[in-house]
Structure formats: C-alpha cells, structure tokens
Amino acid sequence: MREKILAVIEKNSRIDIRDLAILLGESEVAVANEIAEMEREHIICGYHTLINWENTSEEKVIALIEVKVTPQRGMGFDKIAERIYQYSEVNAVYLMSGAYDFTVILEGKSMRQVAQFVSDKLSPLESVLSTATHFVLKKYKDHGTVLCDEFQDERMLITP
Amino acid sequence: MRNPLSEKIVTIPPSGIRKFFDIVSEMKDAISLGVGEPDFDTPWHIREEGIYSLEKGRTFYTANAGLRDLRVEIHNYLKRKYEVSYHQDKEIMVTVGGSEAIDIAMRAMLDPGDEVLVPQPSFVSYVPCAVLAGGVAVPIELEEKDEFRLTPEKLLEKITPKTKLLVMPFPNNPTGAVMRREHLLEIARIVEEHDLFVLSDEIYSELTYGGEAHVSIASLPGMKERTVLINGFSKAFAMTGWRLGYACAPEVILKQMLKIHQFAIMCAPTTSQYAAIDAMKNSDDDVDHMRESYDQRRRYLLHAFEEMRLECFEPMGAFYTFPSIKRFGMTSDEFANRLLQEEKVAVVPGTAFGDSGEGYLRVSYAYSLKSLKEALGRIERFVNRLDGK
Numbered sequence: 001m002r003e004k005i006l007a008v009i010e011k012n013s014r015i016d017i018r019d020l021a022i023l024l025g026e027s028e029v030a031v032a033n034e035i036a037e038m039e040r041e042h043i044i045c046g047y048h049t050l051i052n053w054e055n056t057s058e059e060k061v062i063a064l065i066e067v068k069v070t071p072q073r074g075m076g077f078d079k080i081a082e083r084i085y086q087y088s089e090v091n092a093v094y095l096m097s098g099a100y101d102f103t104v105i106l107e108g109k110s111m112r113q114v115a116q117f118v119s120d121k122l123s124p125l126e127s128v129l130s131t132a133t134h135f136v137l138k139k140y141k142d143h144g145t146v147l148c149d150e151f152q153d154e155r156m157l158i159t160p
Numbered sequence: 161m162r163n164p165l166s167e168k169i170v171t172i173p174p175s176g177i178r179k180f181f182d183i184v185s186e187m188k189d190a191i192s193l194g195v196g197e198p199d200f201d202t203p204w205h206i207r208e209e210g211i212y213s214l215e216k217g218r219t220f221y222t223a224n225a226g227l228r229d230l231r232v233e234i235h236n237y238l239k240r241k242y243e244v245s246y247h248q249d250k251e252i253m254v255t256v257g258g259s260e261a262i263d264i265a266m267r268a269m270l271d272p273g274d275e276v277l278v279p280q281p282s283f284v285s286y287v288p289c290a291v292l293a294g295g296v297a298v299p300i301e302l303e304e305k306d307e308f309r310l311t312p313e314k315l316l317e318k319i320t321p322k323t324k325l326l327v328m329p330f331p332n333n334p335t336g337a338v339m340r341r342e343h344l345l346e347i348a349r350i351v352e353e354h355d356l357f358v359l360s361d362e363i364y365s366e367l368t369y370g371g372e373a374h375v376s377i378a379s380l381p382g383m384k385e386r387t388v389l390i391n392g393f394s395k396a397f398a399m400t401g402w403r404l405g406y407a408c409a410p411e412v413i414l415k416q417m418l419k420i421h422q423f424a425i426m427c428a429p430t431t432s433q434y435a436a437i438d439a440m441k442n443s444d445d446d447v448d449h450m451r452e453s454y455d456q457r458r459r460y461l462l463h464a465f466e467e468m469r470l471e472c473f474e475p476m477g478a479f480y481t482f483p484s485i486k487r488f489g490m491t492s493d494e495f496a497n498r499l500l501q502e503e504k505v506a507v508v509p510g511t512a513f514g515d516s517g518e519g520y521l522r523v524s525y526a527y528s529l530k531s532l533k534e535a536l537g538r539i540e541r542f543v544n545r546l547d548g549k
Binding site for chain 1: 175177180181184185190192194195196197199283284285333452456457459460463506508512527529531
C-alpha cells in the first residue's frame, strides 16, 4: 500500500484522505495510519507546493552550483554538506558521482545576491576547492510536472 | 436518376453513438464521460519512434501484412503475455485498428446466410460488419445476473445449423465484463462440438483488474485453429489516433483476410508501424502505470455510484462502468438525454451497444479525478432529484 500511496501523493499531496482511500480500495483509517507512519519514518519529509514563480511578480533567481571539495580527516562529505545546507538560501544539496562533488541549488532575489553567497560564504569554506555557478534561465518541467503548457482534453466528446 | 445507394447499406441503421454524439456536440460546456479511448497521451518514447521514422524518410508502403519486425514483436508479445504462438510470416497481419480486422475477418469467413453470434451489449461494429459481409447477425443478450458473461446456456440457445462464427468481445466494451479461463473452457467445448469459429476481439486485454490476467481463448487446447484473434495498440498503449491493430489466425483464414486488406487498404500506416515496434518492446512499465491509474478511478466511480444508490456490477476489465438505471423507470435514451439537458453530463445510453443494453448507461472512467468528481457530483444531483430528495 505504501508505494501506491506515495505514487498518488507525490503528484497531489492535497488529495483528501477519503478520496485516496477510495482510489486505493483501502479504509480511511488504514491510509491515514500508513501516512502518519511514513511521516514518522521520514519517508514523507514534507508537503510542498510546486510554484511557477515566473507567473508571479516576484523576482527570483535560481542557480545550480557545482562544488568540488576535499574531505578532511574526521570530516567526510556529510559534514561539509551540513555546512552548506544550513544556509537558508540553499534549496538543495546533492552529493554527486563524477566530475564534481556537490550540486548546490540556490535561490536568491538577484544574481548579485547569488554571487555574493558564492564568494562570501561558499568559496571561503576550508574544504571547498572550486565552484562553478550556472543560472537557470527557464524551468520547463519540475517535479515531473510540465510548467509551460496547459493541459487540454482534445478527445471528441463521445466515441465508441 | 436511379437510386445511387445499395439496399444493404441503407438498411443498416447509423451507430447509436453517432446520434448521441450529434446532440452532445451542440451543447457547449457539457462534461463528457462518454469517450471510448484512454486519457493518456501515447508514451513519449513511442511517439519519438514515430517522429524518428519520419525524419529517416520511412514514408513508403510496407509489406501488405505489415513490417516484418513488427510482426516478430507481435509474435513475441503474444507468446510472452498470453502463451499463444503465431507464425510471424503466415499467421499475423497488421491492420488499420482492430476495426479493420473485424471487418476483413467477417468478409473472409462468411457466405450469404451464415449466422454470426454477437453477444451484446458490445462494440458497435460487429453487427454491421457481419451484415456487410453477407452474414446474418444473431444477438445473444447477455445479462447482469451473469456479470455480462457469455454462458454456455445462452450460447447453446442461439446455435442453429447455419451458425458459423461466434464473436467473443472480452474484456468487454461497454460492460467491463471479463471471461476467466474456466468460463472460456466451457465456451470452447461448445464451439468445437458445433464446429464453429471464433472472432475474439481482445483489444482491452491489457486492462484487467484484480490481479487476474486476461486469458486468450486462442490459447486453449484446440482453439487456435478455430480462432481469429484481434488485438491492437489503441487501448493498451494509448494509441487510438495511430490507427493500428493486428489479426492473428490460421494461415488458411489469414491468407484470405490479407487478400482483402491488400486490395482495400494496401498496408497500415508506416509511421504507426515503426512506433508500434517500440510500443511492443518497451512499454511494460507504462502499461502497468496506466492500468493502476484506471483501476484507482474504477474504484472511485463504483464507490460514488454506491453512495448515490446507482446499482452497478463490478467491471473487471476495459475502462467502463455500466450502471443500471432500471429503478428510475426511464429508458437509457431518456435518462441520458435528461442528464445531458439538466446537468450537462454526457454518458452513452446502453442501447447504443445493442438492445440488451436497455436500462443501462456506459460511463467511462478514462478521465482525470477532477473531471470525474465534477461529473459525479452532477449525476448525484440528478439522481437525487429523480429520487425526490
């Protein structure tokens, strides 16, 4: 049941527990318990809203920063990651395989603010060897959802 | 001027669906639960293959029977899924949708006066195709008490010395009924005893619910040589607009079907055939995902019907429910028309699928949850009004 619950709420976390229970053919209580259990186990870590900021008047800049680091004795990648992800402007931190170590996704009000973060906070960290900052120009699809076009049912109204 | 028309075509009534479609099309802002096709787009990797084939300039005719690579994939697919083995060069042909396959199978097999047994309610094409092929269509009226299955009793009742062909439309559009192995075995025994042939339309074979997979009647002992198996890409892979299906049959029958196809159609669309190769090979995950999604909405619809006391047997296949409206004392036509006029919800009257559909509606669940909710809310309001609530 877990996988099925997750598959539905990953796309629509606002669905009624009642509707969800009907869709899955389970009782409301069982579904509610399972969700509560998954929250406790940190399988479900939050319920966020997918916002297309481009359609608001809010100015936002998103940057993807490649970070190379040298892990130091007694301080593996996790510790370095922690020093980065504690900043509130950091949206996501991933440890990567390949040419660099971390992907840091950063949200700022302006390019200047992002640049400042990189030069004042990220680069000076002892373990950080280098950074490469890429600015996002346009989001086409995020969290499995296409942001740029509207769904239209183009089927005929009645077909055999 | 002389009458330009053939008597035969004039006597065939237009599809009951068509009539209703004309009414619905004139109504703006109607919500429809009336379509007979998936709400998913064709998975992108399949569309991509179609685009790629166009880019490569694969814009020529294919062999009459279809691309050999596609026939090989159809062979593999049927073997893997339904444990039935057809020879790719002699027993498989690619058609323009399952619909063409129905037509040419009837034309290849029927002589004037041959009787074709058509269990109903069922897809709208069987009877007209049988008539156009010179046959005599004999409906078998399926009933809700049998969960709309074809029972041995009902079959035996309609067999005469002239009976040649039995249509097996399962999983069924519009009822959602399925036939399990044990039911098919009983039918197969009668088919053999009476030396009949079977046209098995298995277009919804991928869409069965409750864990039991579809069984093809062709996979039963002694049945392959008596069966024309029809399937296609429309429902399983959400490819209705690509117009692609296939027929598998013993060589003696397929050869003649191919002859008609060769003269009337030439070959199925080349772009669609290239895309379909990918569909057969790489779509198991997509199909699983779509099936699960239909299953969830199936439960949702059944639950809503139960709440508004609209009696409905549990469909185990396709993507339709077939609720009974008998308790309102209206015909299907009246109910559907009033529902459309008063609440602007379009569903298809059961009678569009044969007389035995009287008292029922076909309600499709190939819609988003949001649309289903809105439509079900309106249906509930309508039903409550009829109930004097």
